[in-house]
Structures are given as structure tokens and as C-alpha cells.
Amino acid sequence: MTTIGVLALQGAFIEHEKALKALGAQTREVRLPEHLEGLDGLIIPGGESTTIGKLAAEYGLIEPLRTFAQSRPTWGTCAGMIFLAQRLGQYEQPLLSVMNIGVNRNAFGRQLNSFEADLDIKGLEGGPFHAVFIRAPVVTDVGDNVDVLATLPDRQVVAVQQNHLMATAFHPELTDDLRLHQYFLHLAQEHNG
Numbered sequence: 203m204t205t206i207g208v209l210a211l212q213g214a215f216i217e218h219e220k221a222l223k224a225l226g227a228q229t230r231e232v233r234l235p236e237h238l239e240g241l242d243g244l245i246i247p248g249g250e251s252t253t254i255g256k257l258a259a260e261y262g263l264i265e266p267l268r269t270f271a272q273s274r275p276t277w278g279t280c281a282g283m284i285f286l287a288q289r290l291g292q293y294e295q296p297l298l299s300v301m302n303i304g305v306n307r308n309a310f311g312r313q314l315n316s317f318e319a320d321l322d323i324k325g326l327e328g329g330p331f332h333a334v335f336i337r338a339p340v341v342t343d344v345g346d347n348v349d350v351l352a353t354l355p356d357r358q359v360v361a362v363q364q365n366h367l368m369a370t371a372f373h374p375e376l377t378d379d380l381r382l383h384q385y386f387l388h389l390a391q392e393h394n395g
């Protein structure tokens with residue numbers, strides 16, 4: 203059985219666990235370095251990236267999470283995407299810095315705190331994916347080894363993959379569409395199989 207960890211320091215981790223369980227995967231809440239042992243993959247949820255970073259530093263998780271993400275399937279959603287990124291404009295906060303992307307936090311401004319959009323996602327069959335954005339970041343630059351999976355109609359990049367790493371600016375765990383969780387499960391199974 204595939205076991206996926208969900209970083210459970212803050213944010214929308216329970217919704218990710220529900221989606222994974224609905225797909226038949228086993229889940230484990232990660233709060234301490236030893237919880238990473240034996241996982242097939244890890245999801246870093248949305249929430250507040252500054253809080254997640256601060257708590258991760260307090261619990262001695264930064265280095266263990268970084269080591270995990272360097273070689274094991276890891277998916278960051280929203281704040282999780284920020285936490286995975288190597289480059290972050292004007293903010294100073296703890297990052298894992300494992301994905302070759304630059305991101306801009308709260309990219310859509312105060313007027314547009316949250317919005318929804320139907321996205322065509324590379325590798326997903328069955329039509330557009332209804333994506334919920336909440337004070338979302340955007341990917342501002344993409345390294346050569348990074349694949350763009352989805353953009354908004356104005357071409358802003360909102361989903362990327364770099365080998366075993368994935369990042370989405372929106373919250374797939376807040377809708378009933380399980381296709382992205384399924385995609386990540388396949389990634390984890392292929393990587394470990």
C-alpha cells in the first residue's frame with residue numbers, strides 16, 4: 203500500500219488526507235522528523251507559508267524535509283508551493299528551496315483575495331480542472347528542468363512539475379475532483395516502484 207505523508211503543522215492538511223484516503227492510499231500526519239520515515243510521498247498543504255516555515259524550523263523539520271524532497275515525491279499546494287521554491291521576491295522566511303522556480307506571494311492582490319478558474323492541466327484527462335485560488339502565489343520564473351502543467355488564461359504559471367516534485371498555486375483538496383491527487387499518487391508509485 204502507498205503511504206503519503208501530509209505536513210500537519212498548519213493549514214488545510216485534513217482535506218488532503220481525505221482526498222488521499224478516497225483514492226485508497228494510506229496517510230500519515232507529519233509533525234516530527236521521524237514521521238517521514240518510509241513514506242512514499244509527501245504533501246505540503248496550503249495555509250500560511252510564514253507560519254509553516256516558522257513551525258517547521260521550531261520542530262527541527264527544515265533539514266529533514268529538504269532531504270526528503272530532494273529525492274522523494276513531494277507536492278506543495280499554495281503555501282506549500284512557496285515553501286518548496288528556490289526564489290521568493292521580497293520576503294525573508296524559511297524555505298526548503300528545492301524547486302527551480304521563483305514565486306510571488308499573494309500575487310493577485312487585495313482586490314482578488316480568492317477566485318476560481320477552470321484550467322487545462324497537462325497530463326490530466328477528462329476536461330478542465332476547477333481550481334480554487336485563495337490568496338494564491340504565482341510562479342514568476344521557471345528553471346530549464348521544470349515542466350509547466352497549467353497556466354491561467356493570461357499565461358501566469360500556476361502548476362509545475364520538476365521530476366518527482368510538483369507545485370500548484372491553487373487548492374485541489376477543496377474540490378471533489380481527485381485527479382491531481384491521483385496524478386501525484388501515480389508519481390509516487392512510479393518513483394518508488
Ligand code: GLN
Nearest residue numbers: 248249250251280281337
Ligand atoms: N498567502 C499564503 C502565503 O503567502 C498562501 C495562501 C494559501 O496557502 N492559501 O503563504
